[in-house]
Amino acid sequence: MALITDYLVQGCQMLLILLLAPLLTGWVRVIKARLLRRRGSPLLQPYRDLYKLLGKEVVLAESASWLFRVAPYLIFAAIWVAAALVPTFANGLLFSWTADLIAIVALLGSARFFLALAGLDVGTSFGGIGSSREMMIASLAEPAMLMMVFTLSLLAGTTELSAVARFMLTADVGLRVSLGLALLALMMVAIAENARIPVDNPATHLELTMVHEAMVLEYSGRHLALIELAASLKLLLYLSLLACIFAPWGMAAAGAGLAAYGIGLMVYVIKLAFGGVLLALFETSVAKMRVFRVDEFLGAALMLGLLGALLLFVSREL
Amino acid sequence: MTLPLLLALPMVLLAVGVYAVIAARPPHGSRQVYSVALAVSTVALIAALAYLASGQAPETLRLPIGLPWLGAHFRLDPLAAFFLIVVNLGSAVASLFALGYGQHETAPERVLPFYPAFLAGMNLVLLADDAFAFLFAWEFMSLSSWALVMAHHQDPANTRAGYLYLVMACFGTLALLLTFGLLAGPDGGYNFDAIRAGQITPGLAALVLALALIGAGSKAGLVPLHVWLPLAHPAAPSHVSALMSGVMTKVAVYGFIRIIFDLLGEPVAWWWGGMVLALGGITAVLGVLYALMQHDLKRLLAYHTVENIGIIFIGLGLALAFQGNQMYASAALALTAALFHVLNHSLFKSLLFLGTGAVLTATGERDMEHLGGLIHPMPYTALAFLIGAAAISALPPLNGFVSEWLTFQAILLSPELPQWLLKFLAPAVGALLALSAALAAACFVKAFGITFLGRPRSPVAAQAKETDRYSLTAMFILAGLCVVAGILPGLVVDGLGPVVGSLNGSVQLTTQHNQPWLTLVPIVDVKSTYNGLLVMLFMAISGTLAALLIHRLASNKVRRGPAWDCGFPDASPATQYTAGSFAQPIRRVFGSVVFQARERVTMPPPGDLRPAKLEVRMRDPVWEIGYAPIATAVVALSSRFNYLQYLTIRRYLGLVFGALVLLLLGMVLWR
Numbered sequence: 001m002a003l004i005t006d007y008l009v010q011g012c013q014m015l016l017i018l019l020l021a022p023l024l025t026g027w028v029r030v031i032k033a034r035l036l037r038r039r040g041s042p043l044l045q046p047y048r049d050l051y052k053l054l055g056k057e058v059v060l061a062e063s064a065s066w067l068f069r070v071a072p073y074l075i076f077a078a079i080w081v082a083a084a085l086v087p088t089f090a091n092g093l094l095f096s097w098t099a100d101l102i103a104i105v106a107l108l109g110s111a112r113f114f115l116a117l118a119g120l121d122v123g124t125s126f127g128g129i130g131s132s133r134e135m136m137i138a139s140l141a142e143p144a145m146l147m148m149v150f151t152l153s154l155l156a157g158t159t160e161l162s163a164v165a166r167f168m169l170t171a172d173v174g175l176r177v178s179l180g181l182a183l184l185a186l187m188m189v190a191i192a193e194n195a196r197i198p199v200d201n202p203a204t205h206l207e208l209t210m211v212h213e214a215m216v217l218e219y220s221g222r223h224l225a226l227i228e229l230a231a232s233l234k235l236l237l238y239l240s241l242l243a244c245i246f247a248p249w250g251m252a253a254a255g256a257g258l259a260a261y262g263i264g265l266m267v268y269v270i271k272l273a274f275g276g277v278l279l280a281l282f283e284t285s286v287a288k289m290r291v292f293r294v295d296e297f298l299g300a301a302l303m304l305g306l307l308g309a310l311l312l313f314v315s316r317e318l
Numbered sequence: 319m320t321l322p323l324l325l326a327l328p329m330v331l332l333a334v335g336v337y338a339v340i341a342a343r344p345p346h347g348s349r350q351v352y353s354v355a356l357a358v359s360t361v362a363l364i365a366a367l368a369y370l371a372s373g374q375a376p377e378t379l380r381l382p383i384g385l386p387w388l389g390a391h392f393r394l395d396p397l398a399a400f401f402l403i404v405v406n407l408g409s410a411v412a413s414l415f416a417l418g419y420g421q422h423e424t425a426p427e428r429v430l431p432f433y434p435a436f437l438a439g440m441n442l443v444l445l446a447d448d449a450f451a452f453l454f455a456w457e458f459m460s461l462s463s464w465a466l467v468m469a470h471h472q473d474p475a476n477t478r479a480g481y482l483y484l485v486m487a488c489f490g491t492l493a494l495l496l497t498f499g500l501l502a503g504p505d506g507g508y509n510f511d512a513i514r515a516g517q518i519t520p521g522l523a524a525l526v527l528a529l530a531l532i533g534a535g536s537k538a539g540l541v542p543l544h545v546w547l548p549l550a551h552p553a554a555p556s557h558v559s560a561l562m563s564g565v566m567t568k569v570a571v572y573g574f575i576r577i578i579f580d581l582l583g584e585p586v587a588w589w590w591g592g593m594v595l596a597l598g599g600i601t602a603v604l605g606v607l608y609a610l611m612q613h614d615l616k617r618l619l620a621y622h623t624v625e626n627i628g629i630i631f632i633g634l635g636l637a638l639a640f641q642g643n644q645m646y647a648s649a650a651l652a653l654t655a656a657l658f659h660v661l662n663h664s665l666f667k668s669l670l671f672l673g674t675g676a677v678l679t680a681t682g683e684r685d686m687e688h689l690g691g692l693i694h695p696m697p698y699t700a701l702a703f704l705i706g707a708a709a710i711s712a713l714p715p716l717n718g719f720v721s722e723w724l725t726f727q728a729i730l731l732s733p734e735l736p737q738w739l740l741k742f743l744a745p746a747v748g749a750l751l752a753l754s755a756a757l758a759a760a761c762f763v764k765a766f767g768i769t770f771l772g773r774p775r776s777p778v779a780a781q782a783k784e785t786d787r788y789s790l791t792a793m794f795i796l797a798g799l800c801v802v803a804g805i806l807p808g809l810v811v812d813g814l815g816p817v818v819g820s821l822n823g824s825v826q827l828t829t830q831h832n833q834p835w836l837t838l839v840p841i842v843d844v845k846s847t848y849n850g851l852l853v854m855l856f857m858a859i860s861g862t863l864a865a866l867l868i869h870r871l872a873s874n875k876v877r878r879g880p881a882w883d884c885g886f887p888d889a890s891p892a893t894q895y896t897a898g899s900f901a902q903p904i905r906r907v908f909g910s911v912v913f914q915a916r917e918r919v920t921m922p923p924p925g926d927l928r929p930a931k932l933e934v935r936m937r938d939p940v941w942e943i944g945y946a947p948i949a950t951a952v953v954a955l956s957s958r959f960n961y962l963q964y965l966t967i968r969r970y971l972g973l974v975f976g977a978l979v980l981l982l983l984g985m986v987l988w989r
Contacts, residue, residue, distance in 0.1 A: 158845045
């Protein structure tokens with residue numbers, strides 16, 4: 001019986017993130033619009049977009065191969081699995097030990113790999129520009145993220161995310177320089193990886209500086225729906241990650257019962273809403289960077305991450 | 319008794335090589351030679367697997383050949399058996415591939431005699447148990463592979479590659495010769511058993527480490543000794559390139575492990591590990607950066623081998639550092655990671671070279687700028703190459719990720735090390751490893767994307783045909799093994815257990831195959847786990863579920879139309895991104911520092927009809943700092959002494975006499 005409950009809770013988590021992801025994207029858009037004194041689209045607009053896209057036929061370019069058609073499913077699957085492995089409302093779920101933080105980073109890497117290939121598949125100049133820049137950004141963002149993982153695992157003694165979250169709840173963590181650096185690095189990586197301002201602009205289509213949108217330019221119909229949903233899931237993943245590592249309060253323990261799960265869920269939604277507001281505030285207050293400034297931005301993230309890890313290699317007290 | 323069988327098999331190969339000299343005429347000659355090579359490699363593979371699985375004690379054998387007072391010693395132990403598996407798996411698959419690919423060979427008489435000899439040489443290196451046999455087999459392997467590099471010697475680039483390879487191979491063998499000389503000591507105990515028993519002073523041991531790094535490192539491709547590798551590996555026929563890059567570099571790694579971990583015994587100084595670790599980190603990042611700048615597919619792969627050798631040496635360096643501090647449990651993890659990567663790299667690098675061979679057969683091109691769109695005419699080759707590219711980019715759930723994950727876990731254990739230098743070095747190398755992993759993904763998006771995706775950039779690419787069945791079977795065997803090793807890593811780690819134990823004071827990782835769901839739990843009390851099988855299952859389930867639901871409930875209609883490309887219709891294939899343009903952002907970010915890459919745009923004034931020009935200039939720091947001065951000095955010296963070639967016989971005799979007197983004087987004074 002307990003096992004069945006465990007499976008159910010794990011299943012609920014997978015469904016929950018899938019359902020919440022478009023809401024989060026809509027929420028960020030609403031806040032951004034209000035900050036710009038626009039009325040903006042309704043909160044539920046992303047759901048409507050997805051519904052509409054799913055019902056439409058796919059217009060495939062003549063030069064598209066089988067990879068182009070398979071890639072959306074692969075990307076979606078990889079990001080969904082990665083997002084499902086990040087603790088949200090409850091900690092230590094049934095399959096939380098399947099993949100640790102390094103594997104989650106690498107799963108996101110898999111999704112990026114196929115997205116970049118899909119960008120090259122049709123053989124257009126915009127697809128190429130997107131893929132090439134995405135890989136440049138990733139070549140700095142991924143090591144920065146891994147350095148953050150190093151910092152956490154040196155503190156917690158493991159790379160397993162639920163164990164890290166449990167450790168962060170204990171009293172002996174305290175305020176640490178290395179954690180601050182890791183937090184900063186993770187936020188910078190999150191902004192870059194989710195194609196947010198100032199690295200990329202999620203709301204543009206006709207700009208020579210676009211990266212993510214350039215890669216998915218040829219997608220339409222259900223394929224585009226999957227890719228949009230995957231992008232929303234990725235944003236949710238990063239916010240959940242920030243919440244579970246740096247603000248793990250209120251998360252239910254494994255097998256804590258329905259009431260605890262309910263509280264955990266409410267706290268989680270509040271955290272997400274708060275994260276969304278912060279993201280929108282940040283995005284409206286900075287201008288987009290030139291593409292070749294991005295490497296300085298992410299290089300800084302990498303150095304911060306490395307510095308945090310180095311401090312811990314020197315002394316566990318910092 | 320596995321050892322006599324394993325010794326007899328290379329003899330069969332040598333006999334086939336001799337036979338090939340007489341009978342190497344297409345089509346039957348090549349088919350016969352490759353079939354025998356396939357059969358022999360398969361038997362050797364099974365024998366080595368059976369030996370490793372049975373966990374028997376080492377077998378030794380002394381044959382009365384070679385030096386009269388020494389004989390030839392051979393030994394089969396877990397380390398040799400593991401590398402025999404790597405070598406013979408690679409050779410079996412390459413031979414299978416060559417059953418199809420070899421039919422297109424233009425000069426079979428230059429390939430067929432040397433191919434079996436090359437395989438025999440690699441097998442004998444692994445079995446040798448005295449310095450003489452080892453060096454003889456090593457040199458035999460080098461020279462036979464050199465002959466294969468020179469198979470297409472009409473191309474001046476290949477001749478140059480062959481020359482450089484020969485110089486570097488001789489240099490490496492010289493270093494190994496000195497290594498064994500130091501190890502054997504003044505009494506000349508060249509038998510490996512005598513070397514193991516002997517004691518050596520710390521100073522000499524450090525010298526042995528340096529010489530072993532030079533000797534094995536030059537064959538494996540450690541920076542800065544890697545220069546020959548990207549020239550020589552691509553010059554050979556593709557199945558031989560696969561063997562040289564995927565397998566022969568592993569024999570070099572074997573040489574290093576045998577000398578440092580086995581013959582030398584316990585490392586005496588902790589800084590050895592630091593040195594190997596730093597070299598590995600630098601090699602990994604420089605290798606992948608070089609690879610990113612290439613647009614010749616085979617050369618890109620060869621440079622990428624340099625990166626992977628770096629990753630292997632990071633693992634070995636960590637193991638040395640841990641062993642130097644008596645932390646055997648951590649050393650076991652690092653060694654397992656390194657050996658796992660040895661196996662993985664032999665799988666996916668062979669696969670990628672074979673895929674390149676298929677492309678080469680289909681189009682005659684290996685310059686990516688002339689390829690493109692090959693996924694349409696060659697869907698199966700594309701799928702196999704894609705699996706290899708994803709595996710080498712360390713993407714879960716494939717095998718490359720597992721060994722990099724294990725290496726990261728080993729690095730995370732390094733704060734326990736007491737030395738400050740290592741404490742600083744380990745996270746820095748970790749950052750280099752992370753950087754090289756991310757750059758590798760970029761590199762293989764480029765390699766696969768530009769070659770197989772997009773639209774054809776030349777007529778030959780447009781008219782390509784799918785390759786033959788033998789080649790496809792060979793590639794899919796390797797692709798399948800990449801997947802299997804990725805989702806069942808616990809079994810591989812268990813298989814590596816006795817090998818690691820034999821090098822690490824009988825300490826090995828805990829048994830993995832009885833973990834629930836075949837989870838990988840390298841160190842029990844650290845609790846970091848990874849389960850490739852479940853990741854694979856979850857991805858498969860969620861992807862299939864999404865596909866089913868969407869096709870059942872939403873739309874499944876498809877319409878073909880011209881590409882959208884933001885409203886630019888019917889663009890020419892020349893507007894696609896090329897290999898050069900794909901790498902441009904990375905070249906600007908990293909290359910401007912490492913290679914001093916400079917771009918110059920020449921824009922003609924208005925009214926001038928000349929085309930605008932973009933020039934990119936890059937410099938190879940290793941060549942310019944390390945090799946160019948030596949080459950200049952050698953040329954200057956030899957032109958200075960050139961007159962010695964035109965002396966009279968009297969003067970030559972005088973020279974010889976003078977030299978003799980000088981040497982004798984030196985001897986007397988030294989005594």
